[in-house]
Structure formats: C-alpha cells, structure tokens
Amino acid sequence: MTLDKIYQNRNLVALYDALNPAGADTAFYEKMAQDADSVLDIGCGTGLLTARLAQLGKDVTGVDPATEMLAIARQRPAGARVNWHQGDAGSLSLGRKFDLVIMTGHVFQVFQSDQDALAALTTAFHHLAPGGKLVFESRNPEIRGWQDWIPEKTRKTVTVADIGDVTIEHDLQSVAGEYVSFETRHYFPGKAKPNVLTSHSTLRFMDRDTIANLLATAGFDTVTWRGTWQGDPAQDDSPELIAIAVRA
Structure with missing residues (x-):
C-alpha cells in the first residue's frame, strides 16, 4: 500500500490536527475502550486518540506507517506512555494480544484491494485476546457523500502554529465503482502569492455486505453495526458503517 502524500509531507501533516480535532467520533471510541485494559490503535496517525486513551490509564500501542x-504523536502529552510502532497493518506482528483493536479516521477506506483490507482485518484478529473487539468505521456509500467534495463546499481556512492561515479545498476527480478519487489543494502563506501543495487520494467505499464478508473471512463471527457516533443502529441512510466485531 502506497502512502498518500498528505501523510508524508511535514507541512501537510502539520495541518492534520487542525483539520481533524477531537469530536463525536473520539468520544465514541473512548466509550468503546472503557472496559478494555489494553488497546491497539492501527493507523494511529498523529496519535490524538491514542494519547487520550493512555491518559485514561489504558495500556496503549499505536501503529502507523508514516514517520x-x-x-507528532510522540510529542503529545502522555505520548511517553504509548508504545509507538512504525509499521504496516498488513504485516504487523507484535507478539501480544489486546482487549481492543481500533482503526479510526476512516483508515479502512485506504485499503484499495480485498487482499489489503483482509490483511488488515486478519492482523487485528490475531492481535485480539479471546472475547476482544475490533472497532472501525467506513463511510456509507449509499449516502454518496463524495458528491459534496468540491471546492465550493469543502473550502476552509485553519490557523496553524508557526505556519499561519492555510486554506484547504477538496476537488472530486472521478468515481469508478467503489473507488472515489479526489484532489486536495493546500494554500500556504507566501510572500507574493500562496504556495500551493496538492495531494491526490483514492478511497474505497465498500458496502456493509462486502465488509461483513471480509470480517468473516478474517475469522470474526459476531459483528454489530452502528450508523452514527451516537450509537444508533446502522440503516441504509446512516452516514457511517461502524463495525464492532468480536473474536470468539
């Protein structure tokens, strides 16, 4: 799996927290972790949720492929309490079990093939203790949310320390079956005109049946579905497909 530019460029990574602050999804995952002593966060990114769980007294390991x-994650308050590991979800082998495995921030949608998605789910399964849970989310393709990924509807400006005001906009490029490709333009302050950095991304929008089949193949036989961060059951018009899968 090739990392998007946005996860590798230092200036783009610096924007990540400003664009993705703690919200209802953070509260949802904190609630899911209440009864877990140990948590594995696959695709932890800048570690916002990971470090928060460590502050709550959890034994937390955060894994991400992006240096x-x-x-950023290591510099967070409570960052020293987290076991950080650079690695890929498909080949991870930590030699221990966890009560809870999470994949947040729609990271599941970056897996472009069944092979990559199944490898990540199988990795999660093998790192779970019996009775442990895997929780992750994917945007519901029935909503066709990508139709709003155009500059006029996505443009926003955030203020970043040591950088200044940065304007970001998404621009939908193509939709091919499950695959949605878009361009993100970042306008950084410049002396004469903005310095523009552009990243290109493709996300896979799998339906619930496809995800359920992959979970079953990975070994999970019990899955509960939620459709909102408030915990409502998943419906056809739910914005999210949140899977709570249990290792028997």
Whole structure:
C-alpha cells in the first residue's frame, strides 16, 4: 500500500490536527475502550486518540506507517506512555494480544484491494485476546457523500502554529465503482502569492455486505453495526458503517 502524500509531507501533516480535532467520533471510541485494559490503535496517525486513551490509564500501542505522523504523536502529552510502532497493518506482528483493536479516521477506506483490507482485518484478529473487539468505521456509500467534495463546499481556512492561515479545498476527480478519487489543494502563506501543495487520494467505499464478508473471512463471527457516533443502529441512510466485531 502506497502512502498518500498528505501523510508524508511535514507541512501537510502539520495541518492534520487542525483539520481533524477531537469530536463525536473520539468520544465514541473512548466509550468503546472503557472496559478494555489494553488497546491497539492501527493507523494511529498523529496519535490524538491514542494519547487520550493512555491518559485514561489504558495500556496503549499505536501503529502507523508514516514517520512524520508518528513524530507528532510522540510529542503529545502522555505520548511517553504509548508504545509507538512504525509499521504496516498488513504485516504487523507484535507478539501480544489486546482487549481492543481500533482503526479510526476512516483508515479502512485506504485499503484499495480485498487482499489489503483482509490483511488488515486478519492482523487485528490475531492481535485480539479471546472475547476482544475490533472497532472501525467506513463511510456509507449509499449516502454518496463524495458528491459534496468540491471546492465550493469543502473550502476552509485553519490557523496553524508557526505556519499561519492555510486554506484547504477538496476537488472530486472521478468515481469508478467503489473507488472515489479526489484532489486536495493546500494554500500556504507566501510572500507574493500562496504556495500551493496538492495531494491526490483514492478511497474505497465498500458496502456493509462486502465488509461483513471480509470480517468473516478474517475469522470474526459476531459483528454489530452502528450508523452514527451516537450509537444508533446502522440503516441504509446512516452516514457511517461502524463495525464492532468480536473474536470468539
């Protein structure tokens, strides 16, 4: 799996927290972790949730393939309490079990093939103790949310320390079956005109049946579905497909 530019460029990574602050999804995952002593966060990114769980007294391991993301994660309050590990979800082998495995921030959608998605789910399964849970989310393709990924509807400006005001906008490029490709333009302050950095991304929008089949193949036989961060059951018009899968 090739990392998007946004996860590798230091200036783009610096924007990540400003664009993705703690919200209802953070509260949802904190609630899911209440009864877990140990947590594995696959695709932990800059570690916002990972470090928060460590502050709550959990034994937490955060895994991400991006060096720049982990550099920020390690500097967080409580970052020293987290076991940070640079690695890929498909080949991870930590030699221990966890009560809870999470994949947040729609990271599951970056896996472009069944092979990559199944490898990540199988990794999660093998790192779970019996009775442990895997929790992750994917945007519901029935909503067709990508239709709003155009500059006029996505443009926003955030203020970043040591950088200044940065304007970001998404621009939908193509939709091919499950695959949605888009361009993100970042306008950084410049002396004469903004310095523009552009990243290109493709996300896979799997339906619930496809995800359920992959979970079953990975070994999970019990899955509960939620459709919102408030915990409502998943419906056809739910914005999210949140899977709570249990290792028997």
